Amino acid sequence: MSLFQDTYDVIVVGAGHAGCEAAAAAANMGSSTLLVTMNLQTIAQMSCNPAMGGIAKGQIVREIDALGGYSGIVSDKTAIQFKMLNKSKGPAMWSPRVQSDRMRFAEEWRLRLEGTPNLDFYQEMVSGLLVENNKVVGVTTSLGIKVRGRSVVLTNGTFLNGLIHIGEKQFGGGRAGERPATGITEQLLDFGFDSGRMKTGTPPRVDGRSLDFSKMIIQPGDDVPEKFSYSKETSPLTNQRPCHMSYTSPEVHDLLREGFDRSPMFNGRIKSLGPRYCPSIEDKINRFADKDRHQLFVEPEGWDTCEIYVNGFSTSLPEDVQFKALRSVAGFENVKFFRPGYAIEYDYFPPTQLKHTLETKLVSGLYFAGQINGTTGYEEAASQGLMAGMNAHLKVHDQEPFTLQRDEAYIGVLIDDLITKGTEEPYRMFTSRAEYRTLLRQDNADERLTPRSHKVGLASEERLVTMEKKREQSDNLVKFFEDTSILPEEVNDILEERGSSPMRQSDKMFKVFSRPQIHLEDMKQFKKVAAYIDEHSLERNVLEQAEIKVKYAGYIAKEKANADKLQRLENIKIPDNFDYSKLKSLSFEAREKLSKIRPTTISQASRVSGVSPSDISVMLVYMGR
Template sequence: MNSSYDIIVVGAGHAGCEAATATAKLGSRTLLITMDMNKIAQMSCNPAVGGIAKGQIVREIDALGGNMGIVSDKTAVQFRMLNRSKGPAMWSPRVQSDRAKFIETWRDLIENTPNLYMWQDTVTELRIENGAVTGVKTRMGMEFSAKAVVLTTGTFLNGLIHIGKVRINGGRISEPASSGITEQLKALGFRTDRMKTGTPVRIDGRSVDFSQMEEQKGEDDFHKFSYLPDIHRSLTQRSCWMTYTSEAVHAVLRADLHDSPLYNGQIKSIGPRYCPSIETKIVTFSEKTSHLLFLEPEGETTQEYYLNGFSSSLPLQTQINALQQIPAFRDVHIFRPGYAIEYDFFDPTQLRATLETKPVKNLFFAGQINGTTGYEEAGGQGLIAGINAHINCHGGAPFVLHRDEAYIGVLIDDLITKGVDEPYRMFTSRAEYRILLRQDNADERLTEKGYAIGLASEERRSLLQKKEEQVKRIVDFVSDFPIKADRMNSFLESIGSSPLKQGVKLIDLLGRPHIDIRVMQEQVAPLKELLESIGDRREEIIESADIHIKYNGYIKRERIMADKITRLEDIYIKDKFDYNGIQSLSTEARQKLTRINPETIAQASRIPGVSPNDISVLLILLGR
């Protein structure tokens, strides 16, 4: 067996899988080390991918040439586009996945990726020489050398599981924790802390009274994650189910709060604000008499269900007693209880924008090790870390996505600039340029970038070019096609839209609410002929053209704003100042600028505690 590789990826979760397949695809000889080859890309919490802002990240991964979107589409048992009632900047795709098939599909992909090799073992130590990583050592006593290492350790670093007063060392239930790496890096000066997350009970569907619940079916239209046209949902689609907690449920939970690790002092680490446990909900929102729960299928045929909204670390019997107060769960049988888990993470302000660590060269962090939560956030980081690990080994300019280019860029910039004080989760509200960063145009934003570095295929690039050509045909047509008032007014009045006083171009009508290309094709025969000539991906192209037409003014305005900020991204200041010696800066600014050592003026402006006045001082010192 070969002991020398270009890149070693430690951990085969969502970050590790994206990192390893990216580096191998780019041409680096890659070793993926995982504790259990049967749990590659394990969905540790809910069996779902995407959601608000997260769905945009998955589409970005796909547009760049990553794999999460492909695997998610192939293994989906339900698809929904969230936020349809809002504008397209807020639309977010989400799927329920078959947990077992998700793992199988990823493993098949990894085993058949050239340049990618696997080893089942636990890494206990990094080999570091002259300030650079040179390889790893494992629990089995193996030593592997590499030019770069990507750490994607998830919740396994000194993981500790809590179920009431029961404590178990583990990275996931029935899986051992990993020790050694935190202690080694801490000795080298890395700042580390602890975080906490949790997961709900898994329920046997045979014990559920579904007649007491509200069914939530999926959608079956052209939307999906992958831009590749031959990737489809092929599994039998299944419903989710909704129910609510009640005062009776809350009473059972409150009576045993003294046994909750969250409230008896057993857990001291930081938990997620936006995905709280059920015991946190009843304390924080004590005025609420009920909370919404979603019962989600774990696969195409399994009876196992995930109870979204009921994360808990309360004792097993307390969880069961509380569930039995809900009519649908009066006779409930569970496969395993919910639990909380504490684990080590590292302050992400110790990272460069490439996700390479500042203290150790060629060492990259991705995923929950950086204080994030979510498969999608992990996958996005893994892809960027993998790309840059390959570049470090073989040469080339660093690959960095800016805040106006991708949610992945927002995510990484937030981490390295602001750090984290709780598990970081992506939201659309974190992005300043939501109209630019839509789920429908991730290919327009990123596929050329992915192609330029060798990750996105020629097929992807060709599909993008054809899509852009067809969208332009539609936009050009509606911009020039005249509409006469006397021929259109009866139709407009029939749909509640104000009549025309004079002739207009078709594009002017398409700017109205509730009037889109699909509606107008039935009224304008030449438009219908044009749309029928499109062929493949017709619905996707029509939707893209509609968005370009309706939101063109907003898109242009936001682009102008982004370009102004981008100018500050081009003013590099890394290592140019001794901030502690600049007395005209505030004390907080001196401390934070010294600790983070930002790459650009724009990054410095986003550091909490660095004021506009501090930025002005730096610009003056630069002669601007």
Template sequence: MFQKYDVIVVGAGHAGCEAAHAAAKMGSKVLLCTMNMNTIAQMSCNPAMGGVAKGQIVREIDALGGMSGIISDRSMIQFRMLNRSKGPAMWSPRTQNDRMRFAEEWRMALEHTPNVDFWQEMITGILVKDGKVRGVRTGIGIEIEANAVVLTNGTFLNGIIHIGEKQFGGGRTGEAAAKGITEQLVQLGFEAGRMKTGTPPRVDGRSLDYSKMEEQLGDENPEKFSYLDITEPLKNQKSCWITYTNKEVHQTLETGFDRSPMFNGRIQGLGPRYCPSIEDKINRFAERERHQIFVEPEGWNTVEIYVNGFSTSLPEEVQYKALRQIPGFENAKMFRPGYAIEYDFFPPTQLHLTLETQLIENLYFAGQINGTTGYEEAASQGLIAGINASLKIQEKDPFLLQRSDAYIGVLIDDLINKGTEEPYRMFTSRAEFRLLLRQDNADLRLTDKGYQIGLADEVRMNAMQDKKSKTSHLINDLKQKKWTPDEVNPTLEALGTATIQEKTTIEKLLKRPQIGIQELKTSNKDFDHYLSKYSKEVLEQAEIQIKYQSYLEKEQQMVQKLSNMENFRIPHKFDYLALSALSAEGRQKLNKIRPETLGQASRISGVSPADLSILTVYLGK
């Protein structure tokens, strides 16, 4: 009935979709297994992609040849570039998306990807022989063979949904939990744990009074995630809205605390620190009289509203009563209550940097199974797992991203070396080279890498090279072009910056914080005409590189210093336990994680500088 596949992907969420697409595009024959074909790429939580640091990840996925950026562009109903008032390292694109269109676009993209087959059924186990994965076993007992398997089970592994004192099995509301895989992996020697996440109630937008809320418009000139010019910019956008909780809301919510699964001990797993439930916010920040609520439409043609900021697992009648005390929600009709979900995960310290497990060869984990939270974090892991599964069975070198290459590299390095005891979320503060890892230059950083492994196509490569060439040409011109005091001083005075006394290059003027290319364009018609041949992206890239040149050079020097350690490889079977000079904790951590390089070893919690020096000496011998 089934042929033998190169790669089987279990789960069709954000991680599974990227894994299946990447492996198939790189030439592998792929089977994507899901419990429900109608929930492929379901946005289980908020209908949005990107945001702070997450937007950078979506751009990186796109630059490598993944699909999340394109799917987001095709389904967006609003675009905002967050943190525009800060430096470019903080600029973060975010889209509000049509939930149904997002899932539909992903399914259509996968159906039109050669080499992808589908199978709708629960997967209850993997096939293992001689320490190597051989395929999967389905709920009705079918065995399907494969050279590699990628598990992207999300919140489905032994998932339990909590609403007040009620609890029932499920991986998502209305969908069954996945049984069997955790138990088998534990028998094979894997360590498992429990985590929890939550979601807010959904309400009928027709029952809300928006006059009592603050309107949140999209950007005047909306951009896109993808570097490919294949979708039209948004001409119309849907607004989001902001309102706030108050003392009455908090008091009502507190009446249900004694029945809250979070407070009475029924939930054992740790929840996301940076996306807490409303009851957790009230408990932890008792001094605050109000909390922000984002009112987010779920699509172009639906009245369903996502109440962002009101995630809860309190009894449904308490949720309903408290909701109706929020300004604008006085007559709110609830579509479904919020709930918490508890699920199994596997500490990611059990993985290689390729996301292949250390215990079972050719078995890969990606997404929430690794203890992360967020669509973007999951999608990036799926992409890397799919790439490496395909490369491994083709007997090619693995694909690894360093911390200085991408936020994706930071994410995976953090997971493997530090592990996580709570759902991991990406922030710009986690990246020590964030000035290099901007959203605007992800294509310049990564498209060539994606092209070399056969994921990014020639169209992407040509577009990146064109942007790179034109940016370089423009910067060189700006270093040569000089303006006289008469030409530029009126503009400088108007901008409140010092005038010049002699001819000065435009490059030197642009290094001033008060001056940008747009300001100089409006002051000089000839310059405006000259710049008209360059795209907005090229102008922005040139300005950033000129303004931040010295800072970028310093970060590059730091990267170079660290790269020497990254290139110092450690034999996989190195016997750390025999190295008595290492600290006890150092031996234990190094033996458990088994770093591949000295650089990776330096980032493991518990490995001291003295341990590192001793390790360097022994490796040098």
């Protein structure tokens, strides 16, 4: 008698953010799914900061939600604060972020997964893969148990041969208090995969009862908070917990420098690269020696706990140096530590070894998602897990794969960057990485992605109906502005008050509304507009989206035209067995890079580092284009 069913459709290894989304997606689409983790008590653990979203990351959470993933819902249900970042900029830059209750976040994910049909759980370390004829057929555990599976998704996070550093001390671990995962890296190397090492770090956790918040700057949430999920299952916060901000000082920097000779970053113990855009405090004061202070965000870990996350103080310095330096920060004079900060090194596999589906090129049915691909961040990991879980299900049921283009989603940009360009340092998403960010706004992720996800069986019918209603209402409101005229005497007082030139003759409301000085609250002053909004009971998200469609109509149309042009190159497929060596007119670097990465379209080939426009012209000529 076996502990498990004969063969699972999908086996997911690891239960972090990537693993949870992968398991939920595969199971919800109908695959028999097994989620294997080293510790069932740490499912969906927020290993670093207790927050979801942020610049570009918030757009990714919205996209996960629009596709039918759970990250948005879980974030809403366990949020303690909501902020829409970058509101002073254009809507392409607006990014939602929540401060989360760390313990409730993990609990909500656990309960949601336990309530998902088709999903089994098992607690043990996976130490190897079962592979036959270059196809994965299951996994082997540390107890020697073999579990058969038609596909496997690896979401190992920082656990693959993880090594934790605190000053001159180092010990194996995938996270504080947890052992590393061994065996998988060595086997993948035997299969012919390339691997590397990366580093990330985390700050100390401290006792909030020992802090003097009166010496810090309060950081409240939005006055009118929104939420992540497009579903009706969640509601905006009615009560929020504030964060605070303090600063380092020259004195703090001097105290930190005293420990540099014992820092694994500076004495050669750590050789791998850490996140460029989230450096440790010692890296900051070393690289930015001209700065006499750096921000520290003091973030509560939940509604009821006194544990505090010191965002901005990530470090691998000795614990005594951390303690002494932090006690010199305003408000931290009497700080008590829950645990010191640390750095962790772990194995990753350069993502150029993957297809757009996140399936490996070397082993059929094997998928990688999350930090194993060289990314950093919960949101980047969760989105990869979702895509890997969807595609594993589709493959084992002989259905077409599900991929996203760069003009369809930030998730599409993320995956295309990874598999086309690769990464030698932890990859983090930014709005600047997306060339079509006016199309990829956080407000319209449901319009972009829910119909596609519903078509392949993940996003629910209810999701689709909700999205269609919202789109119809916003489009009808835009049409109302296009069709309704307004007289100069009705509007000129408001235009003058807002510093906009007066109208000389009757014109459509659309033209008035599209002026940069005029906002929806101004338009609501007109009886026709107020009556239309009341009559149709339009919600805030509908009004916001209509305003964006009016004000940015020209930009949106231009970006869409540019995306359509690129799509023509996306439609030119490159045969799987294409021999680049026979194209002597290609540069040597292009032949080498294209042969290694094996792009599937001309468009993807054009984004490979080292491939020039003239190389693309050569390929187009060869293909008769």
